[in-house]
Amino acid sequence: MTLKELLKGKLTKKELALVPSSFDIIGNKDKAIAIVELDDKIKKKAKTVANALMKKHKNVKSVLLKASPRSGVFRTREYKVIGGDKKTEVVHAENGCRFLVDPVSVYFSQRESTERQRITELVKKDEVVMVFFAGVGPFAIEIAKKCSPKSVIGIEINPVAVDYFFKNIKLNKLENVEVLLGDVAEKAKEFYNKCDHVLMPLPEKAMDYLNDAIKCLKKGGVCHFYCFSQEDKLKNVKTRINHIATSMGKKIKFLHVQKVLPYGPKIWKYRIDFRII
Secondary structure, three states: OOHHHHOEOOEOHHHHOOOOOOOEEEEOOOOEEEEEOOOHHHHHHHHHHHHHHHHHOOOEEEEEEEOOOOEOOOOEOOEEEEEEOOOOOEEEEEOOEEEEEOOOOOOOOHHHHHHHHHHHOOOOOOOEEEEOOOOOOHHHHHHHHHOOOOEEEEEEOOHHHHHHHHHHHHHOOOOOEEEEEOOHHHHHHHHOOOEEEEEEOOOOOHHHHHHHHHHHEEEEEEEEEEEEEEHHHHHHHHHHHHHHHHHOOOOEEEEEEEEEEEEEOOEEEEEEEEEEO
16 A cells, blocks of 8 residues: 555645655564655654554554655665654564664665565575675675575675674574675775675765776676666666776676666666676
């Protein structure tokens, strides 16, 4: 049921027209958090929105209102608790894995669950996988748990996220995951020419770190590069990727383009896979 449907009869038609259809839920069947975004004109009805969500979804114990865009190196945003418990840490269940997370202090997108599942289908047994911008570890942990890789390395600059990353490794009973706190540009150096896959799930900055990703890959290794783009501009993104690789003396072969999630009017988050040949 959409947010608009939940609020029918509780808001005026004019107010309802300003309500977005979607909302996010992070957590599990026992405890979850709902996250909503509201137009300034109807924020005075935030409590009504929160009550409607908690009434419909009994596992939702807190409702957060987005209070700022994502910003800064840590990709976090400000939230306001508009209903329920002020404790916002939950265990999110996804694809047979569990992730302890507090969306107020770390970046986490439950909307990328399907994409994380797609990635696990691309990794083979005994491969070495590098995850740049690893956050609380969702990509790394799902790969480690499902693909039997030789090792998975995650690099993350947010110390709070790294703390959750370590807890999530323990929560999922894994041993083949290495976590590094710091900037990708510094921490990736020790893994140059050692990786079969490099994931770059930070579209805003991926191009800035493409040089490091290519250096981490063995010959035959695959980069999973994420970007925001209009569909008719993807050719330009590929041209830039190829130019960087060529300037490094590397030849690449583009393998696949995956449309991941909508981002804005005619803009999508894409994954571009290419191999070092």
